[in-house]
Amino acid sequence: MAIRNIRTMGDRILTKKCRTVDEITPKIRTLIFDMLDTMYDACGVGLAAPQVGILKRIVVIDVGEGPYVLINPVITETSGEQTGDEGCLSLPGKSGTVTRPNIVTVNAYNEHMEPFTLTGEGLLARAICHECDHLEGIMYVDHVEGELHDVQYEEQEEDE
Numbered sequence: 001m002a003i004r005n006i007r008t009m010g011d012r013i014l015t016k017k018c019r020t021v022d023e024i025t026p027k028i029r030t031l032i033f034d035m036l037d038t039m040y041d042a043c044g045v046g047l048a049a050p051q052v053g054i055l056k057r058i059v060v061i062d063v064g065e066g067p068y069v070l071i072n073p074v075i076t077e078t079s080g081e082q083t084g085d086e087g088c089l090s091l092p093g094k095s096g097t098v099t100r101p102n103i104v105t106v107n108a109y110n111e112h113m114e115p116f117t118l119t120g121e122g123l124l125a126r127a128i129c130h131e132c133d134h135l136e137g138i139m140y141v142d143h144v145e146g147e148l149h150d151v152q153y154e155e156q157e158e159d160e
């Protein structure tokens with residue numbers, strides 16, 4: 001397992017559409033573990049494969065209830081609305097106001113290529129939308145209402 005370099009906005013790979021995953025190869029398995037490591041290392045709640053330079057339809061999400069691995073995710077149902085701050089590991093230090101559905105249902109495959117359905121509310125719904133957008137080459141800044149603003153870090157004493 002390894003921490004991979006996170007691509008930042010301006011890198012053209014973040015604007016590209018990702019390809020479907022057909023099977024779990026050893027390379028894909030390593031990629032998934034590395035994405036989880038990279039997400040936790042960066043204290044993010046989600047990470048999509050293009051953010052580490054791989055144009056495949058894989059996202060990992062952990063909003064504090066354990067990791068979800070979503071391969072070839074397809075959002076099938078949304079309802080409600082939430083408006084709140086959103087940030088991205090590919091745009092460090094910034095956040096902006098984005099309106100998303102409050103409840104999102106997604107069909108995907110797990111790391112064993114078994115199909116499953118996940119319904120998320122609140123932050124999990126927001127993360128699913130945000131990460132699925134990455135697979136289409138879309139950054140959250142495309143949805144931001146008003147200006148991006150600087151994130152105020154509250155736990156600076158924990159920085160090395």
Ligand code: ZN
Pocket residue numbers: 087088089090130134
């Ligand atoms: Zn992002």
